[in-house]
Amino acid sequence: MKPKTEITIPDEILKEIEAYSKAENITLNEFVIWALGEKVGELRGRRGVKDLTRINMNPSIEKPVADKSQQTPANIKRLLKAEEVAKYLRISKSGAYHLLKTGEIPVVRIGTAVRVREEDLEKFVLNSKG
Numbered sequence: 342m343k344p345k346t347e348i349t350i351p352d353e354i355l356k357e358i359e360a361y362s363k364a365e366n367i368t369l370n371e372f373v374i375w376a377l378g379e380k381v382g383e384l385r386g387r388r389g390v391k392d393l394t395r396i397n398m399n400p401s402i403e404k405p406v407a408d409k410s411q412q413t414p415a416n417i418k419r420l421l422k423a424e425e426v427a428k429y430l431r432i433s434k435s436g437a438y439h440l441l442k443t444g445e446i447p448v449v450r451i452g453t454a455v456r457v458r459e460e461d462l463e464k465f466v467l468n469s470k471g
């Protein structure tokens with residue numbers, strides 16, 4: 342058995358994690374393991390790693406993909422909706438709309454639709470000062 346790893350989580354993040362785990366009806370540890378597994382899987386996907394092993398502590402959290410033909414290969418960048426930007430950044434939709442409206446995150450306009458390039462969102466995150 343592997344030794345336990347201890348990490349320090351800031352109080353404000355811990356409160357948010359506790360709320361999410363409660364909403365999903367899973368333990369705090371299960372949620373943290375699930376979230377880390379999701380993030381590692383996302384990072385592997387960006388790098389084009391195949392045969393990802395993902396940890397899923399609660400099958401109801403992930404929605405099954407009905408049609409694999411709608412999935413995009415890892416090397417093709419997507420255009421994201423404001424709601425997807427909000428989810429990625431873990432902020433409110435109004436917060437995401439504000440970032441798009443002010444130009445802090447560059448947008449692409451297709452008719453009346455406003456979209457964000459994945460690479461522009463990644464650049465925004467990398468260049469953000471925390």
